[in-house]
Amino acid sequence: MDIFHSIRSVLAPPHRAGLPFIAGGLVLIVLGLIFAGWLAWIGVILTLFCLYFFRDPDRVPPPRADALVAPADGLITRVDLAIPPPELGLPATPLPRIAIFLSVLDVHVNRIPMAGTITRIAYRHGTFVNAADKDSDNNERNALALRLDNGAEIAIVQIAGLIARRILCDVHEGDHVATGARFGIIRFGSRTDVYLPPGTLPLVTIGQRAIGGETVLANIAATPFGIPPAADIPTTPPPGL
Template sequence: MHETFIKPMHPEGIRFVAIFAVITLILFWAWEPLGWIGVGLTVWCYYFFRDPKRSVPQRDGLIVSPADGIISLIEPAAPPPELGLGDVPLTRVSVFMSVFNCHVNRAPIAGTLETMVYRPGKFLNASLDKASEDNERNSLLLRLADGRALPVVQIAGLVARRIVPFAKEGQQLATGERFGLIRFGSRLDVYLPDGVEPLVALGQTMVAGETVMADLAASEPRRMARSE
């Protein structure tokens, strides 16, 4: 029961919670009703930076979601040019994170972080297609054991103002390992290798490090779903 409501917080959030708490004390001093609003915002800030444990699937070939959120786009698109993979479209699966989602990002599959390139940009609504090209982003290239490339892109959103990487180029990442965080609303794009179909559908809720997004060994067609 304790773990259901009290989640561990990532250290990146400590100073933000402290700032919210100080502001809350000032609001209580100024006018008590404002102080209670501050309490609510402080609790929200704590939960924004929550970093819960996840049960990561261990079978080789599984690609898991790198983020909590909703599948907002599934479409063909060329990977970011800074990764040097050419302009041949791959299936891009986008996970949109609202300000209420956990924002710790996890590696979708085991591999070597071969390239990581940060590019400044705008702060459009991350659910929009053009956010992939115009918004601030951090592009990562995971090199898998079989030699294939898996691009993963952190995209800042309308409220987000900071992409925080935890990993470094040359680092070996395990499936589900934490590699970064985006503060306050954003999106993660995964570009599936050629011939790999997504096993998720638009509108599906994703859990970082747990929900299977695709399977390198699967041959089934793209998964469809219905809303109920």
């Protein structure tokens, strides 16, 4: 079953953001067939890479109203406490944060962690360093504030990476969104962070891989009161990350 699931994921239709790149590869193939064979091979490689990179597989969120799921595929590189982006207007209080790094091999479609209403979307220009680095907090980003159906607030942040130059967000302020729903994509390497309500206990750890829309990051309904001490949450990745 896992093999068939992987095959379906790889062969999934592309996200609309990849269509111009796929079309460019097809044009190169046609031009290569007319003028130069080597150009056609470049077009084939480009087309296949874009079909893979922009793949948009369906995901099935867990059938639990209290489950907050991963907003993206990738490697969890941070589980710490951090102040959410100031442009969202949320209280400047450290919140549990989970950062997911997306390599060029991961699915880059972003998904809503939990059902709620988009209360604010704020885009901020910045740098373009490796999204796994500590300095990437200053990278170009798009931040969303989401008021969950139970009244709690979370933040989701799309962060551009070293070669990423385009963040796409398909939702608008005031939209009510479902758990696991697609809300955007970041082109070519990036990071997606989620800031949890105060006191939330993360159910994942640094070095774990997440599947967007399916991996449960936290149980919101079972959240204890108060923010856990910083010492209870690892703040630095293990060697090699």
